[in-house]
Amino acid sequence: MAKKIIKVAGVAIIDQDKNKVLAGKRNADRLVGGMWEFPGGKIEKGETPQEAAKRELKEEFHDEVQIGPQLGETVSYEYDFGIVKLTVFFAKLLTNNFDLVAHSEVEWLSADEVQKLNWTPADAPLVKELARTNFRDIKF
Numbered sequence: 001m002a003k004k005i006i007k008v009a010g011v012a013i014i015d016q017d018k019n020k021v022l023a024g025k026r027n028a029d030r031l032v033g034g035m036w037e038f039p040g041g042k043i044e045k046g047e048t049p050q051e052a053a054k055r056e057l058k059e060e061f062h063d064e065v066q067i068g069p070q071l072g073e074t075v076s077y078e079y080d081f082g083i084v085k086l087t088v089f090f091a092k093l094l095t096n097n098f099d100l101v102a103h104s105e106v107e108w109l110s111a112d113e114v115q116k117l118n119w120t121p122a123d124a125p126l127v128k129e130l131a132r133t134n135f136r137d138i139k140f
């Protein structure tokens, strides 16, 4: 049987003063648990990827974000449970609650630190792109 396509939107939250990006560690009991990711989740019917990203941030951190340009290209990655199509946007925080609902921890990283974490395999090309980005250059 053909594998299920799972459309996902995530955010690379950046702090342009500190020139850092935020990574979240997925709660251990979730699919692909314990790995680092771009906070976000599945795009629901009728939502744009940007709307999904904003909604997920509200659900996962109880925070509002402003969505900026896309990071790299949409990534397609085949897991045993389906094919994830992941679109990630740069974003900045408009609030600072950081209630951890879906993550066990978060970390702010400079571009040369991003590759030290154990990211989900789908994220590899996006993390590579982050590693060569100056977050201060991102325009909102």
Ligand SMILES: Nc1nc2c([nH]c(=O)n2[C@H]2C[C@H](O)[C@@H](COP(=O)(O)OP(=O)(O)OP(=O)(O)O)O2)c(=O)[nH]1
Pocket: 006, 008, 009, 010, 030, 031, 032, 036, 037, 038, 039, 040, 041, 042, 043, 077, 084, 086, 120, 121, 122, 123
């Ligand atoms: N948010 C996010 N998901 C990712 C990344 N990389 C990656 O492979 N995924 C996968 C893991 C999941 O299979 C899927 C996202 O689903 P999710 O479990 O986060 O979605 P959700 O919050 O809408 O749903 P759920 O846990 O309630 O089922 O995409 C990433 O960087 N960020």
